[in-house]
Amino acid sequence: xxxxxxxxxxxxxxxxxxxxxxxxxxxxxxxxxxxxxxxxxxxxxxxxxxxxxxxxxxxxxxxxxxxxxxxxxxxxxxxxxxxxxxxxxxxxxxxxxxxxxxxxxxxxxxxxxxxxxxxxxxxxxxxxxxxxxxxxxxxxxxxxxxxxxxxxxxxxxxxxxxxxxxxxxxxxxxxxxxxxxxxxxxxxxxxxxxxxxxxxxxxxxxxxxxxxxxxxxxxxxxxxxxxxxxxxxxxxxxxxxxxxxxxxxxxxxxxxxxxxxxxxxxxxxxxxxxxxxxx
Numbered sequence: 001x002x003x004x005x006x007x008x009x010x011x012x013x014x015x016x017x018x019x020x021x022x023x024x025x026x027x028x029x030x031x032x033x034x035x036x037x038x039x040x041x042x043x044x045x046x047x048x049x050x051x052x053x054x055x056x057x058x059x060x061x062x063x064x065x066x067x068x069x070x071x072x073x074x075x076x077x078x079x080x081x082x083x084x085x086x087x088x089x090x091x092x093x094x095x096x097x098x099x100x101x102x103x104x105x106x107x108x109x110x111x112x113x114x115x116x117x118x119x120x121x122x123x124x125x126x127x128x129x130x131x132x133x134x135x136x137x138x139x140x141x142x143x144x145x146x147x148x149x150x151x152x153x154x155x156x157x158x159x160x161x162x163x164x165x166x167x168x169x170x171x172x173x174x175x176x177x178x179x180x181x182x183x184x185x186x187x188x189x190x191x192x193x194x195x196x197x198x199x200x201x202x203x204x205x206x207x208x209x210x211x212x213x214x215x216x217x218x219x220x221x222x223x224x225x226x227x228x229x230x231x232x233x234x235x236x237x238x239x240x241x242x243x244x245x246x247x248x249x250x251x252x253x254x255x256x257x258x259x260x261x262x263x264x265x266x267x268x269x270x271x272x273x274x275x276x277x278x279x
Contacts (some may be wrong), residue, residue, distance in 0.1 A: 046163050047094055049087050052134055053080055054100030054125045059263045068102040070151035071109065072261065074274050078270055079261060080106065080151050084116050086277055087147075090159040091183070093118040096141050097151075098134040100125035132233030139225040144249035150216030154259040154270055156277050157217065162252045166219040169194050169250040173224060173242060175216035177251045178258040186213040187236070189251055196249040199241060212251070215258050 008039045057069030065073070070080040080097075087095060095118050099106050103124055115121030123138040135148065145166075147159065157176060166174040175196065177189055184205050189212045190198040200208070214236070229238055256278070259270035 005040045049095045050148045050197040051151045056101045089260040094119045094147045128232045131231045132228045132235040136228040148218045153216045156257040157254040165252045171250045172221045172248040174250040176215040177212045177253045178215040179211045183208045183211045191251050194250050
């Protein structure tokens, strides 16, 4: 239930609020003020996170012969540590990490998470399960809305704002989207308003319907978990397209930093350009 109140606010603040009204993330002054009050008061809805950290990182060999891909360092820290610090920043301290290849090195570094101000639970893949299979392997640990992150990307975005967008659109999943200069190397996303209406995998040059790609961060309602195939599967290929056809997937476009590290060239770019998490 909501109640109407009147506020007297400085004109300069009103002007800054009005600049944020975009009809998508924020549709009115009251919507922005409510969002900012929740943030200031520490009112959180997202409480739990799931991080995919089981990949072999074959394109980064020989580095990944000895170091699991999410543990490769950028500016003195493992990539996975940046994810944990970002989640903690937004009050999400209950974290499940899916491990597989060289997973013991992730356990040894992060332990139970207390050293990093969080609580970490591990689920282990005895054999590679894919993104869908890894989530299915952990579904018993989730009974409310949660955030899922691909552990091998570097990303800096406002998780509170993304969750606000997810709530407003009232769909089963919200995917963080980022704009890239060369969408032809990725799966491109086509939006209609906030609704994702199609995925185009690695379009030919000159044919990309947009320059927006999946950034590897998702807010997921627990109903999704029952739609994941048993055993090995890809949530991107086996689950998302079906949900898109049903109109149940939103896109959240953000302008913060994003770096893929799935090749030597991209890893080198991340090392040179990553600026760390915003304050």
